[in-house]
Amino acid sequence: MIEVTNCNLAYVQGTTSVKIYNDFNLTIETGESLVLIGPSGCGKSTLLYLLVGLLRPTGGEITIGGEPLKKARQQTAIILQEYGLFPWLNVEQNVRLGLKVRHQPKRVYQSLVDEIIHKMGLADVCHHFPSQLSGGQKQRVALARALTLKPDLLLMDEPLSALDALTRERLQELLLEIWQEERLTTVLVTHSIEEAVYLGSRILVLKNGRPTEIVGEIHNPQVGQKGYRQTSDFFQKATYIRSLLEGGTAE
Numbered sequence: 001m002i003e004v005t006n007c008n009l010a011y012v013q014g015t016t017s018v019k020i021y022n023d024f025n026l027t028i029e030t031g032e033s034l035v036l037i038g039p040s041g042c043g044k045s046t047l048l049y050l051l052v053g054l055l056r057p058t059g060g061e062i063t064i065g066g067e068p069l070k071k072a073r074q075q076t077a078i079i080l081q082e083y084g085l086f087p088w089l090n091v092e093q094n095v096r097l098g099l100k101v102r103h104q105p106k107r108v109y110q111s112l113v114d115e116i117i118h119k120m121g122l123a124d125v126c127h128h129f130p131s132q133l134s135g136g137q138k139q140r141v142a143l144a145r146a147l148t149l150k151p152d153l154l155l156m157d158e159p160l161s162a163l164d165a166l167t168r169e170r171l172q173e174l175l176l177e178i179w180q181e182e183r184l185t186t187v188l189v190t191h192s193i194e195e196a197v198y199l200g201s202r203i204l205v206l207k208n209g210r211p212t213e214i215v216g217e218i219h220n221p222q223v224g225q226k227g228y229r230q231t232s233d234f235f236q237k238a239t240y241i242r243s244l245l246e247g248g249t250a251e
């Protein structure tokens, strides 16, 4: 379980300090797929950076599994929109990079790397360089690299936003599959209402105030059910989230 308790975070902008989070509280259960949605600038990425340990709150505390988060943990993986691949390394080298920097011997990790490359559908391009890949393939490499580290927490900042509609849908399926199989705790930031309802077992709608507020919390236990995207329940949740984003209230 992740607990964010009374957290404060301010950025210095020019001569002023702008409070993004003030006494902010959030609990994320183990195995949840939490989605954060909200207008640009409301603080979604900042929350991910706090959760990964790259930013330290100026007040309050974050604990993961009861342990106070003091610095980046090995079991947390983060995937960013720009993929974060090294252009001079091929697919396989990019995927195994995380294990290599942790000084694992090759004989220990190679079978895991091979397995994940297959699972991500990258076997045919494993000797290609990032410049030879499509956006969807690059994102699958980033995902594969994160998964080789066997994280217990996977944070994703708009990972699918640069992809065309069909590639995006295929990767949504893949993310859902990974979440269902591994039962990882995931936190996904997206601007897509549909994606939020398709992938989030709980969806938090944030408001662009100073400080940031949660204006809606939607429990979505049907996530992952076959054909969910075509149901009226899916449509109703999407409509509700839209109304919250537009500043309306619950129907």
Ligand SMILES: Nc1ncnc2c1ncn2[C@@H]1O[C@H](COP(=O)(O)OP(=O)(O)OP(=O)(O)O)[C@@H](O)[C@H]1O
Residues within 6 Å of the ligand: 011, 012, 013, 020, 038, 039, 040, 041, 042, 043, 044, 045, 046, 047
């Ligand atoms: N390093 C920084 N220094 C000063 N201000 C910052 C810094 N990083 C972010 N901000 C500001 O903090 C606010 C929240 O930024 P953040 O990137 O968390 O928002 P976001 O909801 O992820 O936005 P987007 O949806 O556009 O990615 C914004 O107003 C942003 O300009």
